[in-house]
Amino acid sequence: MLGKLRKYVNEVLPKTVGKYLSKIGLTPNGATLIGFMFAIIAPILAYYRIYVLIPIMIVLSGLMDVVDGAIARATNKTTKFGAYLDSLTDRISDMLFFLALIFAGVNPYLSIxxxxxxxxxxxxxSKGELLGVKMEGVGLLERSERLILLFIASIFAIFKLNLIANIIILIVAILGVITIYQRSLKIKKELKNQ
Incomplete structure (x- = not known):
């Protein structure tokens, strides 16, 4: 859904932020791991009821997820392991953000x-791309949209407006189902044409 913005970011950030950060010694995998550390911190903060910092951890982690790619493109250091590490830490980070929201009072069943x-x-x-189908930009709920929704839910959780936070998490679930359907249709169509 944010495909046009992503295209702009992928063109501009490597030339600016990516170059600067690579000059000060930050590697793509280093940026990935820094973003992952922010995700690890989120549920710890939530467990200790420091809810106000959860949205900040989500933003910083999401920002580093953009920065790692910018550094990789700026330095021509895109690697298969880097792509694997990025994808792996993204999945675990998502889990940690949902856990933080559960600690902050969001419905655990809905969150799961x-x-x-x-x-x-x-x-x-991932499976579509393994089958040779280009999947970037397919569906309503890619990771960037999901992080935005989790960020908004975390803001409401700070103020104990858990009903609204739960509705946002329900929207994440519904958009997830729709996106799975959209991606499945795309894969079916592309494989039919091969």
């Missing part, structure tokens, strides 16, 4: 359902 569909969304992309 939304997390499950979110993981299947990512799996559908």
């Amino acid at each position: 359902i939304a997390l499950g569909f979110s993981e299947v969304v990512s799996y559908a992309r």
Whole structure:
């Protein structure tokens, strides 16, 4: 859904932020791991009821997820292991953000359902690409949209407006189902044409 913005970011960031950060010694995998550390911190903060910092951890982790790719493109250091590490830490980070929201009072059952569909969304992309189908930009709920929704839910959780946070998590689950369907249709269509 944010495909046009992503295209712009992928063109501009490597030339600016990516070059600068690579000059100060930050590697793509280093940026990935820094973003992952922010995700690890989120549920710890939530467990200790420091809810106000959860949205910040989501933003910083999401930002580093953009930065790692910018550094890789700026330095021509895109590697298969880097792509694997990025994808792996993204999946675990998603789980950690949902856990943080559960600690902050969001419905755990709804969160588990939304997390499950979110993981299947990512799996559908991965499997589709293994089958040779280009999956970037397919579906309503890619990771960037999911992080935005989790960020918004975490803001409402800070103020104990858990009903609204639960509705947002329900939206994540519903959009996840729709995205799985959209990606499955795309894969079926592309494989039919091969």
